[in-house]
Amino acid sequence: MNTSNSDCVVIGIDPGIRNTGWGVIRVEGNNLHHLSHGVIQTEDHGSDAMRLNFIANSLDEIIKKYKPDIAAIEKIFVSNSGESALKLGMARGVALNSLVSHKQILIKELAARYIKKAITGTGAADKDQIKYMIEKLLGKIVVQSDAADALAIAIAGYNSPNESFNSLKLNYDKKKYSNHKLNNAIRKALDKG
Numbered sequence: 673m674n675t676s677n678s679d680c681v682v683i684g685i686d687p688g689i690r691n692t693g694w695g696v697i698r699v700e701g702n703n704l705h706h707l708s709h710g711v712i713q714t715e716d717h718g719s720d721a722m723r724l725n726f727i728a729n730s731l732d733e734i735i736k737k738y739k740p741d742i743a744a745i746e747k748i749f750v751s752n753s754g755e756s757a758l759k760l761g762m763a764r765g766v767a768l769n770s771l772v773s774h775k776q777i778l779i780k781e782l783a784a785r786y787i788k789k790a791i792t793g794t795g796a797a798d799k800d801q802i803k804y805m806i807e808k809l810l811g812k813i814v815v816q817s818d819a820a821d822a823l824a825i826a827i828a829g830y831n832s833p834n835e836s837f838n839s840l841k842l843n844y845d846k847k848k849y850s851n852h853k854l855n856n857a858i859r860k861a862l863d864k865g
Contacts, residue, residue, distance in 0.1 A: 679698065679699070679700050680698070680699045680741045680742060680830065681696065681697070681698050681699075681707070681738055681739060681740045681741050681742075682696070682697050682698075682699060682740055682741065682742045682743070682744065682826045682827075682829055682830045683695070683696045683734070683735065683738060683740040683742070683743045683744070683826060684696075684697075684743075684744045684745075684821075684822040684823055684824065684825030684826030684827070684828075684829055685731070685743065685744070685745045685746070685767050685771075685822055685825065686746055686818050686819075686821040686822040686825055687727075687745065687746065687760065687763040687764040687766075687767045688760060688763050688818065689714065689720065689723050689724070689727075689759040689760065689762060689763045690713065690714055690716070690723075691711050691712070691713055691714075691816075691818045692711065692712040692727050692730075692731070692763060692767065692818070693709075693710075693711050693712075693816065693817075693818030693819045693820075693821050693822035694709065694710055694711070694712065694731070694734055694819070694822045695708070695709040695814075695819055695820075695822035695823030695824075695825070695826050696708045696709065696734070696738045696740065696826065697810070697823065697826045697827060697830070699830050704809055704810055704827060705810070706810040706811070706812040706823070707738060708738065709812075709814060709816075709819040709820075709822060709823055710816075710819055711816045711818045711819050712726070712727055712730040712731070714726050714727065720759065720762065723763075724762055724763065724766045727763060727766050727767065728766045728767075728769065728770050731766075731767055731770040731771075732770050732773075735770065735771070735774050735777070740777055741776075741777065741778065742777065742778045742779075742780065742829055742830060743771045743777045743778070743779045743780070743829070744779075744780045744781075744782055744825045744826055744828065744829020744830070744832065745764065745767055745768065745771070745779070745780070745781055745782070745825065746764075746781075746782060746783075746784055746787065746821075746825055747781045747782060747783050747784070748760060748761055748764055780829045780832050782825060782828055782829060782832055786828065786832070787821075787824050787825055787828040788801075788802065788824075790824075790827070790828035790831060790832070791805045791806070791809075791824045791827060791828060792805050799817045799820070799821070802817075802820055802821060802824050803817060803820040805824070806820045806823045806824055806827075807820075809827065810823065
């Protein structure tokens with residue numbers, strides 16, 4: 673775990689059984705830095721079990737590579753389709769299991785409206801607005817919307833007071849993550865453009 677008060681690595685995860693977006697940022701003081709992002713895409717003809725296993729193995733590799741201090745994941749939402757909600761829940765459960773197996777990560781769950789509001793100022797923002805703000809904040813073009821959503825989740829997660837899983841965090845230092853600097857970063861990014 674990183675012990676610097678001004679340096680923190682955050683992973684955001686946008687779970688899905690077909691596409692699981694992920695994004696990793698580093699926060700240094702008032703500055704947000706893009707480290708990496710991508711989408712874990714499962715094969716359409718694979719069984720749900722094979723897809724979930726692929727997601728878990730891929731996330732484990734990403735977590736091992738970037739060693740995040742904080743992980744943020746979108747909370748489940750109610751869907752019109754019971755089957756869609758179940759499959760989303762399975763992908764989310766696999767992602768949470770991967771994160772929990774790395775006990776030094778503080779895990780935060782965020783509602784979709786909270787993420788949108790934290791990034792754009794409105795809880796009703798669409799994917800294009802999220803993508804635009806992520807590109808402004810991080811100075812990086814992000815083609816895949818699932819990856820842009822994951823980067824938004826990472827940024828909102830760093831600034832979120834939600835600590836529903838902090839009992840899993842060993843050596844957790846609340847002072848390290850209590851500075852909410854997103855507004856300064858947003859202002860700075862918008863001033864550039």
